Every structure is written in structure tokens, then in C-alpha cells.
Amino acid sequence: MGSPVSDLTGPIDLRARSRRRRNRIVTAVAVLVAVLLAVGLYIVRWSSVMAVDRVVVDGAGLVTADQVREAARVPMGTPLAAVDLGAVGSRVAELAPVDQVRVQRSWPTTVSIRVTERRPVYQVRDQQGFHWVDASGVAFNTTSASRRATPWALTATRDTRLLRDVATVTAHLDPVLLKQLDHLEAGGPDAITLVLSKDRRVMWGSAEESGLKSQVATAMLATKARNYDVSSPRNPTAR
Numbered sequence: 001m002g003s004p005v006s007d008l009t010g011p012i013d014l015r016a017r018s019r020r021r022r023n024r025i026v027t028a029v030a031v032l033v034a035v036l037l038a039v040g041l042y043i044v045r046w047s048s049v050m051a052v053d054r055v056v057v058d059g060a061g062l063v064t065a066d067q068v069r070e071a072a073r074v075p076m077g078t079p080l081a082a083v084d085l086g087a088v089g090s091r092v093a094e095l096a097p098v099d100q101v102r103v104q105r106s107w108p109t110t111v112s113i114r115v116t117e118r119r120p121v122y123q124v125r126d127q128q129g130f131h132w133v134d135a136s137g138v139a140f141n142t143t144s145a146s147r148r149a150t151p152w153a154l155t156a157t158r159d160t161r162l163l164r165d166v167a168t169v170t171a172h173l174d175p176v177l178l179k180q181l182d183h184l185e186a187g188g189p190d191a192i193t194l195v196l197s198k199d200r201r202v203m204w205g206s207a208e209e210s211g212l213k214s215q216v217a218t219a220m221l222a223t224k225a226r227n228y229d230v231s232s233p234r235n236p237t238a239r
Helices: 009-045 065-072 085-093 160-172 175-180 210-220
Strands: 054-058 098-106 110-117 122-126 129-133 139-143 152-155 181-186 192-196 200-205 227-229
Touching: 054 065, 065 085, 065 110, 085 098, 085 110, 122 160, 129 160, 152 160, 160 181, 160 192, 160 210, 175 181, 175 192, 175 210, 200 210
Parallel strands: 054 110, 122 152, 152 181, 200 227
Antiparallel strands: 098 110, 122 129, 129 139, 181 192, 192 200
């Protein structure tokens, strides 16, 4: 007898319908996801729902929060995602007392600006007052009175290199020297002098090898003299 022939058209049709149903579901989900992404992108990039309505400032001291906001010029009402954070930071960095700036988005509607201000290494004294100078030689603040516990200097110019060299010298001074320091004088990059108490002077020369010069000058103070020369720290003199 011949083998019975099975009718396979039913199962095949069921599988085909099931596959078409899955395809329709996948297509519908993909369309829904695309729509949601488009709506989300519109809300984030162009809608006023996430527009900037507040600028928060942290770390301001010498400059006020209002001065930072004014310098930042954050476009209020602009979608937060569209704000150019780099441009905002660059504008704030132009404020003299500001050393570093960090600008972030704080969702949904806030721009956060954190500033780190410069720290004075010493002060330059002139007829206008005392100008605070940081380690990089930037003068960033002026006061009528001297800042307590901060060395001051007389400089021939306000050239950045000279101001930076004096900062280097000041930063390397031994506590013993600092305690006896009255002020510094800088006629040029190679003519920096420490003026100590009791009208004593230390010819420092340039800012090169300031660490070694500080050690040598501190040791030489044991020798009674009015003038010390450590401009060549391996061949110092005292008289």
C-alpha cells in the first residue's frame, strides 16, 4: 500500500500568518520608537520646554556671581542643549581674577558655572595701590592696602615675564628668608633683589635656580653682612 500523503498547507499558512504578524508588530514598534525619538529630540533641541531659565554660579569671590553671569552672556530662553558651553566658558575666562572655568548643563533648564579664581603669590606696589600677581605672572586684582602675609615688590615694568620671574623667586623663598623679607625689587629679569630687614640686601639675579639660591641665601644669613650675592649660587659672596 502507498504511504498516506499529509496536507501541509494548513501549518505553512499558520506560520506565514504568524510571521507577518510579528513583522507588523516589529514595524509598529520601530515606527513608535522613531516617533518618540523625534518628539524627544524636538523637545530637547528646539522646544521651550527645556529652555534655559537659570544660571547658577559657584566659586566666585573677587568677582561677583552677577559679574560672572554678565560675562557669560548665556542666551536665556534658548533650549539648554543648544547652548555653546565652550563659548560661555571662554567669555567668563576673560575676567582677570578667573583662573579656570567649568560650565555644565543641569537638566532640565539650568546652566551651572563654576569658577576657580587666581591665588596671589605676591603684590606689585605702585601709586595706584597693590596689584595681586599669581604664579603665572598675571596681575588680577588691585587693593589700596597691602594684603596681609603676602610679599610685595617694586618692578621696573608690568611685563608678564618679569612678573612671572618674581613670582618664581617668591614661591621658592625659605620661611627664614620670608620672615626677614621687607620687599623685593626687580629692575629686570636678571636684576631681582631681596630687601631684608635691617637694610640688608640679597642680589638674586635671575629666577633661574631659585630653589638653590634660596638654600644658599638662607645659610649665608649666618654671616653678618649688609650685601649678599647669590646670583651665582655656587660662588656666593657676602660683604
